[in-house]
Amino acid sequence: MQGSPSDPRRMRAWLTVAVDEARISVGEGGIPIGAALIGPDGEVLGRGHNRRVQDADPSLHAETAAFRAAGRRRTYRDTTMVTTLSPCWYCSGLVRQFGISRVVIGEARTFVGGHTWLAEHGTDIVLLDDPQCVELMEHFIAANPELWMEDIGDDGEHRQR
């Protein structure tokens, strides 16, 4: 295999695929979260972005879109989910359900999902703390607070943990 699979430059390159997806979503008037599923040799198996607004589908998160785009696989061992934002509980469940080995996260400043839980259960978590990803989310949340609360399942009465 060329280069170490945990080479930080490789992970940054994968993150650009997710960021490109997030920007596509912005262009479509959607939520700026993008993701890609990366194969054992670093190839992009599938990519996608949150489509809550575009498809009126609350189950189409960036990670699920990338996962679905990748199609069927016998095993997810040695695959990496790269996402611009800490994965929510729903997407963390997907990672654990299918045994995706690693999650590379753009940022966890604007939202913290289940990545600590994943780490506790053996998923390799890499948090890149990327300023581009933070800026995308901060800009979006400031402009669309209600849409953001809807996406993370916060109805104002309780916060999902």
Ligand SMILES: [Zn+2]
């Ligand atoms: Zn999610």
